[in-house]
Amino acid sequence: MQRVGFRLGSSLAFRVIVSTVLLSLSVVWLTGSALNNQLSKGVKQVNLDSAIIEARSTFFNTQYRLALAQGLPESDVRRVIIDVITSATSIGRSENARQIAFLETPGQTDAKFNYEIKSEFLKVDSVPENFKIKVRKSSDIKWIYSSFAYPGNVSTPVIILADKVEVPNAGQYEMYFFISLANQNKTLELIRSSLLLTGFALVLLIGLITWLVVRQVVRPVREAARIATEFTSGDFRQRMDVHTRDEISTLGNAFNEMAESLEKQIARLENLSRVQQRFVSDVSHELRTPLTTLRMASEIIHGARQSFDPNVSRSAELLVAQLDRFERLLEDLLEISRFDAEVAVLEGVDFDIVSLAKRCIEDLTLVAAENSTSMLLIVSDETIMLNADIRRVERILRNLLTNAIDHADGKPIEVTIAHTEHDVAVGVRDYGIGIEPHLLSRVFDRFWRADPSRARVRGGTGLGLSIALEDARLHNGELEAWGRPKYGAHFVLTLPRREGSSIEARLITLKPTT
Amino acid sequence: MTLVMVVDDDQDLAEMLSIVLNGAGIDVDLVGRGDEVLEVFRNHPPDLVLLDVMLPGIDGVEVCKLIRAESMVPIIMLTAKGDTHDVVLGLEAGADDYMVKPFRHPSELIARIKTRLRRTNSDIAGLLAISDLSIDVQAHHVLRGKKVISLTRLEFDLLVALAKEPGRVFTRDALLSEVWGYRHSTDTRLVNVHVQRLRSKIEHDPENPEIVVTVRGVGYKAGALVHS
Structure with a gap:
């Protein structure tokens, strides 16, 4: 998971796509909400206008019919009112439902009759009190957005329009006309969801397009990176394919020229x-x-x-x-x-490194004696078999021993052999003149001398340690050196016991503890 | 007197070699070209051939094969290259031994020549037996039933070394000192190549040897006796 994250995070294409999508998302959001506002405002205005016209005509019609009923008996007036209201009302809960409340303006003392009437579901408190006050003070139609609840508490948004009506022999009445806005809200909801859907699809498409475009640019770049990597790992024949004439092909041509050169x-x-x-x-x-x-x-x-x-x-x-x-x-x-020339080859045979070491020490005993030193062999076992090129291993041991004799300064030399199931190690330690630590890395250099003024006692070639190191490496082994002036030097050879495998651990500590 | 044929195109070295060999009481025939070797060889059969690898005419490895085709005379190759490839090629062509130029000591060359010329194991009287072979050490014969198997002197010595101590496992180093007279040598190629050559002459099936048996990780020993 983390690795995928890392790969995505480090991918140019991914970054470009993410930022494009984020930016277009905010742009789409802004334009979308502006559009939404504009549209809903328009829809509301249209609905309001038609509601006012409808209400005005209903109110006018009521007033007119009531004026005609002047002087008629009470029952006729009541019939006119019911008739007018019924014709303007649609009963039920349909989306276009219109309800009317016909209420007497309170505080009149000369009323002979009470003509108050309400549509089926309307309650007295369906009209907000402060709206009633507003209506009484006004001389024209008033409106308010509100909601009213059908029985069972199903709330519906409504617009309430109201005006005053003069009823014969009954004084002033207020007529409240409820128009359901359920339909309008549905339209608004539809607009919003369409806008959202469109915006979402747009962002998705932009992301897709960006991906396609970026891929066009990134693919050659990736290809160039891949080829450069292969080039680095040694395949110098790698070239980029150039078939277009654009910036990418310029990159390709430049790369190919560099590769050629x-x-x-x-x-x-x-x-x-x-x-x-x-x-x-x-x-x-x-x-x-x-x-x-x-x-x-x-x-x-x-x-x-x-x-x-x-x-x-x-x-x-x-x-x-x-x-x-x-x-x-x-x-x-x-x-x-x-x-x-890398033509040196290993000729592996099974042999006992302890007897080989003994033989090398024996052969060099006289030389050691001439330099008034001696060699002591410390082994972890009497025989330690290994499969390696015996000629090369012998040469390494001889080189290490002669080097130690050269620098032992008359003090005895210790040869340690340690082994595990998998590896074998030989340490050659002298307590002679030693070497500065910062010069250690150079002891394996060809023809290098720690102290040019000091003559080689054995008349060595100056190539012995370099060859020993190459021999060790050829076996997948390691040859390391430690030294301190006046404390002597320690060379440790570690070899795998089977030819072809590599060493697992260092069996002899390079830096002596004493 | 012993006669050694020295085949080398470097005149100074050839002259020097003859001085050294003469000093050791050995007569020398000098040949400078590979394609002249056989003629001289047939006219004056030498006791031993000292053969350089790089020769004008025919190269040393080819000359070695030509000589081997008609004689069991000991051949020592002189090679300027210590590379395995050339050494093995020479040995496979039938050379008994090889020396890499420059020799550590000229006396080493003399010693090698003398080892190859001496009658080995002359102290053993009578017959030795190994597998289904019988060896007449004095007469220098190897017999399978009544059939004589022809071996070079070196191959014969190798076989005798194994046969005279039937129970013993010989390490390659031990064989090198026993048969080639080397001390402290780690060159196992000599032994390996000659064991192969010997097997190809005496074994019924050289792929599954029964006479010169390999002891894995150690060396070789003589196969069990077979009474026919």
Whole structure:
């Protein structure tokens, strides 16, 4: 639900549609109510006018008939009154119902007869008292909007019109003419509901139209966004379709031009780096044959060094040592070029990492002794099997160990192996010169030296840790470093025990607690 | 005197190789092109061939196949590439061993050559048996019934190594040191490829081996004896 809300909220189309609908809703509301007012006013006026005409004629007719009845006996006068009222009244509750109340104006003392009469449902209190007073004071027709209740309390809106009538021998009477407005109200109700319905439909249609229009604009924009995303994820062949000649097509063309230029640039860079990698690899290969010859020649000279004078003899030793170093450098460069070209492959086998570590330590014991340090192995189990490229794992261990020996400063080195069902970790800790924390991120850089003035004891290539990191990553593993000046350094290698899976947890804490 | 044929197009390296080999008391025939190998080989059959992979004429892997087609002479490939692909191609073409240039020590080359030339297990007298095969170590024969199966010296050594200790499971490392004379090597490709080649010659069904049996996660052992 929240996600849908977020998507709608972040959608341009949605926002445009909502604001359009809201705005048109208020416009429709305003015009609708104005129209409604105007119409109902008109309807009321028309009804009032016709009511006044009708009432006036009824009143005139009554007055006229009563004038003719001057001098007739009381029963005749009464018949005239009943006749007049009956003809102007429609009895019943129909919508056009007209009722009449014929009441004597109070306070007359010379009346001989009482002719008061009311339609069937009218009660004395159906006429508001203050209206009666108004009528008595006025000389013309008066009217008021009111309502009256039929028996059973069914209330009906009415207009009451009234005038004074002179009755022979009975003085002044007031005639109240009730006209039902039920019909008029029905008409007004109809107008209002039609207006509401029309307004609602209008808003709905406006919303729909906006949606259609917005879609026309938004669709290419969305398409552009989708293509840009795919472009970002590496598919540089993506282009926008441009078939119109408008702003959207300008966007499309601009985008396509950018894509074209980017693709070219990337292809150029890729080619450049491919050429460079190829070159490094070729150089390494081509160097191998003369290096082999050199190697054998130096070996023969070195073998016969006892028969040379001391300078030549020493030179032979240096020659052999430097060829060793040169060769290691060549190997490392070749390996790096394989990583760069992404052609390095894993050859997984099952092996015991504890015996591998033991063998590496054994092989380097002499070197460690030359640097007056030693290595101590702490393991969580006697054998820990894992499936990995043993050649690479061995190379990582050797690189970490030689690095530790180089920097141990004569203090002993601790090698820890820990494991779980899923992962295995090897920590190599030295207590030597250490490294500044801000330089830690650079220890895996190629040919990087913490202290350029300090010579490499082992004559390493400067590529060992970079290769170790690449080797670890190739296994989906991780190689991390910690260091503090004078407290030494700690390198932790974590590998999944099965080739192809990734590591679940760090088994050895990188930052030592002591 | 031992004769080694050195096939390499780099003249300086070839000369250097012959100096080193001569120093170790080995005679050398130098060949510079792949397409000249067979002729020289037939005229002066060497005790061992040292074969470069990159050769003008025919490349080393092809030359290896041609030699294997007519001889069981030990072949050591010289490769400038340590890449798996080339190594496996060479081994599958019939090379017994390979060395990646530059060699760590020239003496390592001599040692390899000598390992491949020496008469292994000459101390074992009489017959060994493995599955339905009998092995005459002295005469260098493998027999299935009366039929002689022709193996290279290396394949023979591999089979003998397994047969002389029938109960033992050999790790690949153990076989490398036993048969190839490597110490501390982790290159299991050599073992894998040669086991495949050996199986293709001696097994009834190389897909379901019964003579050289794989022990998963460890290595190989000799199959049970079958009395026919």
